Amino acid sequence: MERVTLQTIADRVGVSRTTVSNAFSRPDQLNEELRRRILQVASELGYPGPHPAARTLRRGRAGVIGVIFTEALSYAFADSYAVGFLRGLASVAEQSGTGVHLIGWPSPDAAEEVIGDAVVDGFCLFSPEGHPLVETVLRRRLPVVTVDYPYVEGVPFVGIDDRTAARRAAEHVLDLGHRRVAVLGVQPVAGRTNRDWLDLDRPGDLRFGAGRARLAGYRDACEAAGLAWSEVAVDRTANDRELARQAAARLLDRDPRPTAVLAPTDEVAFAVLDVAAQRGIEVPRDLSVIGFDDVPAAAPAGLTTVRQPITEKGTTAGLLLLQPSRNDTAPCVLMDTDLIVRRTTAPPPGAGA
């Protein structure tokens, strides 16, 4: 059986292809009676409707935006920060009848092809920390907005001041009197990050993603409080519950044990809490833990953390993409953060407070 196209229907009804097209896409352009007949024949022939790829090609508009993830796509659904962001983005997209195409890849090599083949009107680059694919995306010459990282001249940006926010988190803990402080750095799983990742003094510091910026903020606070960075126990992990547990175990088994752990994401903080519970370490009596993000699970868990407006970041990114500003300069939105003190931080043991 031949494929049914506009032409098939046109031939059958005895009108031009144009008229059949109008019957589907511009009903006001033809007689109602004729239109009914055309749709009738289309239905009899099993016509699937105008071919979307052909339509997109001709119209020059796909009605879809692509969201690019650094990690494997499944990560997007495992991480509640990502999920919250997507919820915001999706809500503005659907209001303008725009679809959302999630783009991830099993291996970094596949990235080039997947990005090149996406039928979209624009891209949202979601924290592609450690990935050199910004260039690939820009090459498509479509509207782009980057989230969290990196800031590229001329490209709209949505993020927070990670360094300052992290500094405030550390200050909270230091103000409580903690001096045996441990820090966990998060690093992308799939990133081609090198050994020097923890070397904050390497040039380009703040351009290496939120993870390092937060680390730098912790250091700022420690040094301002007279605590040498070399005395702080620093370890690193990925933003994955299991890997984070292992790193947390390493930190909590140190002797002397830290009295406070600064976790750069809530996910990592939960892992620390898990391990502490296993070890019978009581929080916050024996150990203070502070997270970052304030994901939905943080409140019920009583986690002290730094709140960033996760879902709002998504809506903002969506608006920047869908309603590009007329200005010459690309907008750069820095959202506010708040320290949320709950029940996982307290003065260190023996502080006599």
Added chain:
Amino acid sequence: MERVTLQTIADRVGVSRTTVSNAFSRPDQLNEELRRRILQVASELGYPGPHPAARTLRRGRAGVIGVIFTEALSYAFADSYAVGFLRGLASVAEQSGTGVHLIGWPSPDAAEEVIGDAVVDGFCLFSPEGHPLVETVLRRRLPVVTVDYPYVEGVPFVGIDDRTAARRAAEHVLDLGHRRVAVLGVQPVAGRTNRDWLDLDRPGDLRFGAGRARLAGYRDACEAAGLAWSEVAVDRTANDRELARQAAARLLDRDPRPTAVLAPTDEVAFAVLDVAAQRGIEVPRDLSVIGFDDVPAAAPAGLTTVRQPITEKGTTAGLLLLQPSRNDTAPCVLMDTDLIVRRTTAPPPGAGA
């Protein structure tokens, strides 16, 4: 500035359009030296790469599958059952270099257009309970797999035996000795469900989605245990934490208060637990609660529930779409479920156990 296409480059280099196309898509078809020159010129002209819509049109393959949600798209990221499913689906999709396009809509009216315009190679219909869009999807004449609901002759299906699984949940509670049992039914938020939704005897019972099938399973168990369905407190809600809280409050404020609540999703069960905690009702001493799904949050919360293999449903659906079976008959996969007894169910107060 003109748009740069294959032709622009071909003219500039002095070769045919075909050769330029080959330079990008079939490197073995031309001289390495010439290819380098072509790519060089392409880069100078700022060519964004072969146009994906044109490519899709010609090739007849998009490399993307669409997942259709009944509710607004943001729901997909708010519900952990949906998130788990997507994680599974995404993992098999990305292994074959296939993208995932999430499709939702603000209003039911928009559905037709959005589905018609999606540039995809197939659709996964995710529990479109109460929505009459199956027809719209089938009209596209693309591979389809439905999840949970509805089972359509000739269309691959992935689901569980909701009725039997729900029956086992109810039996667990009844076996513990409960007789003042309350039930919550979930109903899609945006569904065009009518007043008769709770009327389980209406014909077509099991074809009205997982929500009603679970309700029917609860009834089966109650009646088998000699408890008349009319004596069971039945209320309904949507699978939304806040709406579920309201429904839970209505149930728990009844006099006499139920000693057990059967919640047809874990999300609803959590709402019941919340409200119980607010009221100072101790679980499981004063109240037993059982959920359904075993979402990740269920284990830490100690929720007794019925486990279904959420993520595995996603991978199965993905495989059915991406590797269509050669058989004549459409596969219909029913996955296993397990009763997981944790710490929210116990004999009723005064049972003297």
Added chain:
DNA sequence: GCTCGCTTCTTAATCAATTCAGAACTAGGG
């Protein structure tokens, strides 16, 4: 010298629509 086969490149058809400019027809006003 002729033929075969290989590599390299071109020609032209094809994918399935949208859209602009204009033609045919009708009706109304003067």
Added chain:
DNA sequence: CCCTAGTTCTGAATTGATTAAGAAGCGAGC
């Protein structure tokens, strides 16, 4: 009866690529 305006439909160009078939050039084998 003619002109204008409005409605309805058509013809042809356009969107940007892929691909099958074929041509040109060149070296090897007989």
